[in-house]
Amino acid sequence: MYDFFENLRHQTILSSVPFQQEHLLYAVTAKEQEKVIGTGVIGRNPYHPYCDEIFIFVENAHRRKGVGTSLLKRLEKYSSQTLKCSVYSDEDVAVSFLQKNGFKRRRQCFEYDTSLALLCLSPKVDIVSCGSAIPAILLEQLYIDYSKNHEQVSPMSNLITKQDWYDVFLKDVTTHYCYYTLDTSAYVIAEQVDEKTIAICYIGGTLSKPDMLDFIETVLYTYQQTFDVLFVEIDSTDMRALLLQQFVGYSTQPSYDAYLKNTKNKV
Structure with missing residues (x-):
């Protein structure tokens, strides 16, 4: 069983997302026996505020067990706008997760x-x-x-x-x-x-x-x-x-x- 906690100040979250504290809308951590095994964040870029950006991370050992989906559902409750998530095209697990949950690719960036x-x-x-x-x-x-x-x-x-x-x-x-x-x-x-x-x-x-x-x-x-x-x-x-x-x-x-x-x- 996993427990989920709202926590905008968790250091794992603050150190892993490109948002300043004031731009975060909501953050949640997933724990198993007091160990953080997943995080989810939703934030808003003040220069592009008409979609809310999300970041979800789940430890490898806990993937494909519904943790990411549970984090996403909690994040969705805090947005009435289009959600945006950016990932690299070779991150197969992340791409599959997004597609499974109704996200569609709208832009590619090549370096x-x-x-x-x-x-x-x-x-x-x-x-x-x-x-x-x-x-x-x-x-x-x-x-x-x-x-x-x-x-x-x-x-x-x-x-x-x-x-x-x-x-x-x-x-x-x-x-x-x-x-x-x-x-x-x-x-x-x-x-x-x-x-x-x-x-x-x-x-x-x-x-x-x-x-x-x-x-x-x-x-x-x-x-x-x-x-x-x-x-x-x-x-x-x-x-x-x-x-x-x-x-x-x-x-x-x-x-x-x-x-x-x-x-x-x-x-």
Whole structure:
């Protein structure tokens, strides 16, 4: 027999979820003879508050015994919104659990560490470095693109100002390595990770696909002159970012997938 306890301050919970204490809605632990064998947490991201994110962990020896399902049912009582759970695609037990309990995959995120030296690139168009600051017109387009890319999975909060969003989501970018077209119709926002690695954070704009591919190739060529490694995360909901796959290939690594479930079973 298992016992379940509500406990928002349990150290196992606080150390294993990407939420600050004030963003937790509910937490529960499952115990067997006073030993914690499972935890469940539901929280709300203030920047994407229209779905509630859940995290469930059960010790290996106690899986497939209904513990995870019991934790989930308790979490569901504390949400009137769509539930979201993110797992890696090779976590077969977790994926099976989510599917069994009515969750459906809505987004995949692919990660790449690519040697720039292996890419056959050449400059195609003129590009401009953002220098010390990203132009306001690009910030506006970036905000629009980000909001659109997330509206089907985890919409942006309408209570967050654009400036708040810029302050949080762009705080680590290296503006010197952010580029845009002469007419500001496309952009790449990047972060220098270390002296050898550049990471693309955001890509977007209004260019046609052929023109966007030329722009991307030019930016990658520019990075190739300075860096050894390119790191990118590509969301399946981001059509512009998906174009990067034509240069870096298609990842064979597990994707990080978002699964959703409507609490009224309307997913």
